[in-house]
Amino acid sequence: EIFAALRAKLAGVxxxxxxxxxxxxxxxxxxxxxxxxYIANRSSGKQGYALAEAARDAGxxxxxxxxxxxxxxxxxxxxxxxxxxxxxxxxxxxxLPCDIFIAAAAVAxxxxxxxxxxxxxxxxxxxxxxxxxxxxxxxxxxxxxxxQRPPLVVGFAxxxxxxxxxxRVKLAKKGCDxxxxxxxxxxxxxMGGAENSVVLVxxxxxxxxxxxxxxxxxxxxxxxxxxxxxxxxxxxxx
Amino acid sequence: EIFAALRAKLAGVxxxxxxxxxxxxxxxxxxxxxxxxYIANRSSGKQGYALAEAARDAGxxxxxxxxxxxxxxxxxxxxxxxxxxxxxxxxxxxxLPCDIFIAAAAVAxxxxxxxxxxxxxxxxxxxxxxxxxxxxxxxxxxxxxxxQRPPLVVGFAxxxxxxxxxxRVKLAKKGCDxxxxxxxxxxxxxMGGAENSVVLVxxxxxxxxxxxxxxxxxxxxxxxxxxxxxxxxxxxxx
Numbered sequence: 001e002i003f004a005a006l007r008a009k010l011a012g013v014x015x016x017x018x019x020x021x022x023x024x025x026x027x028x029x030x031x032x033x034x035x036x037x038y039i040a041n042r043s044s045g046k047q048g049y050a051l052a053e054a055a056r057d058a059g060x061x062x063x064x065x066x067x068x069x070x071x072x073x074x075x076x077x078x079x080x081x082x083x084x085x086x087x088x089x090x091x092x093x094x095x096l097p098c099d100i101f102i103a104a105a106a107v108a109x110x111x112x113x114x115x116x117x118x119x120x121x122x123x124x125x126x127x128x129x130x131x132x133x134x135x136x137x138x139x140x141x142x143x144x145x146x147x148q149r150p151p152l153v154v155g156f157a158x159x160x161x162x163x164x165x166x167x168r169v170k171l172a173k174k175g176c177d178x179x180x181x182x183x184x185x186x187x188x189x190x191m192g193g194a195e196n197s198v199v200l201v202x203x204x205x206x207x208x209x210x211x212x213x214x215x216x217x218x219x220x221x222x223x224x225x226x227x228x229x230x231x232x233x234x235x236x237x238x
Numbered sequence: 239e240i241f242a243a244l245r246a247k248l249a250g251v252x253x254x255x256x257x258x259x260x261x262x263x264x265x266x267x268x269x270x271x272x273x274x275x276y277i278a279n280r281s282s283g284k285q286g287y288a289l290a291e292a293a294r295d296a297g298x299x300x301x302x303x304x305x306x307x308x309x310x311x312x313x314x315x316x317x318x319x320x321x322x323x324x325x326x327x328x329x330x331x332x333x334l335p336c337d338i339f340i341a342a343a344a345v346a347x348x349x350x351x352x353x354x355x356x357x358x359x360x361x362x363x364x365x366x367x368x369x370x371x372x373x374x375x376x377x378x379x380x381x382x383x384x385x386q387r388p389p390l391v392v393g394f395a396x397x398x399x400x401x402x403x404x405x406r407v408k409l410a411k412k413g414c415d416x417x418x419x420x421x422x423x424x425x426x427x428x429m430g431g432a433e434n435s436v437v438l439v440x441x442x443x444x445x446x447x448x449x450x451x452x453x454x455x456x457x458x459x460x461x462x463x464x465x466x467x468x469x470x471x472x473x474x475x476x
Contacts, residue, residue: 035398035423042274070308110365119398127348130368160273160357
């Protein structure tokens with residue numbers, strides 16, 4: 001950690017989050033159907049991991065709550081590895097309190113109602129109907145807390161259509177301070193790719209950024225967040 | 239390919255499959271529910287990739303039909319990358335004819351009945367019921383062919399209980415010549431792990447092997463298969 005902070009300092013990264021604790025979720029969740037099958041969301045975890053590195057480089061203490069991904073743990077970041085949405089919710093809970101919470105994970109909205117203890121066999125009855133139940137809403141859960149509500153709560157909205165409309169609704173419904181919206185529809189190559197093009201949606205309005213490498217989106221987002229007052233407005237200008 | 243064959247020869251690997259063509263499936267399949275969600279099987283692809291390498295080292299021409307995994311393509315092996323069971327079935331079809339077919343992939347038995355074109359939103363109606371439909375049975379499809387039925391068809395049976403019983407039923411039901419059965423239940427650490435302990439089930443009976451590295455299971459299995467006559471009996475002894 002000391003080396004990472006030192007390296008960032010030497011590289012001239014402004015220490016805008018020095019002394020702040022940032023909790024970030026990243027990656028997908030896997031929801032078991034039985035011991036061999038699961039429901040998953042497409043998410044490489046790259047944007048969340050890039051955010052953890054950018055926050056660390058800006059001087060923050062970083063906890064990264066990560067679903068199953070194939071990415072190395074960023075040095076100087078505390079990684080909590082989880083598989084399901086319920087495990088992720090518990091890990092986030094355990095990581096609080098913090099100054100900034102960023103929900104970048106693609107959490108499965110639903111899980112299978114029953115997680116069979118043994119492999120479900122193909123029977124003569126034909127394919128089963130899979131009954132789903134709703135998972136805990138981690139972003140709303142943190143944003144709506146009474147005790148230990150982090151001063152700044154940021155969510156991501158990955159949509160395939162009506163991206164801005166969905167993001168505005170999500171901002172209000174979840175009670176968070178900022179939504180980072182992106183279009184992950186066919187042809188966007190955002191999921192799994194190295195680049196992202198996002199629109200920031202807050203109660204102040206919107207701000208569209210050009211298509212950028214995910215590391216650069218992360219760097220700018222951390223700088224933007226550091227300039228926000230806890231109520232979501234920018235401290236300087238805007 | 240030349241280098242791989244040369245290396246194997248120099249390393250003294252018996253060229254028991256020289257001049258034979260082997261088609262191997264490996265990894266899981268991902269069955270989309272909508273653009274961001276999918277149903278998957280747990281499978282690292284390690285055993286199937288190890289088999290492809292062992293068959294190559296034994297002098298075979300190898301086609302590896304692989305679902306989404308995080309493994310490098312083995313040098314000297316033709317890799318066909320697929321995502322869904324239907325794509326895997328098509329790729330296998332395109333790779334025929336062959337002398338030996340080994341179905342090591344963990345193919346999803348079911349897919350979602352409708353693959354939504356846009357992300358399914360959480361609505362006020364509560365969680366959806368997911369209607370499933372049966373996927374093509376790739377192993378049985380190849381084993382039951384009239385034209386171009388490979389002389390030797392090998393299947394894998396990953397079970398969490400009654401492993402041998404399920405394997406015997408599978409051998410008969412699929413019409414294949416050999417089933418490699420393994421217990422992937424809780425605590426086995428087979429899935430994603432480096433080792434495997436298998437039981438070979440054929441019409442001749444059963445043969446249990448000790449727990450071995452997946453690469454060693456692959457080497458022995460290729461040697462065993464090379465000693466089998468097309469009808470499933472061993473050529474020498476047994």
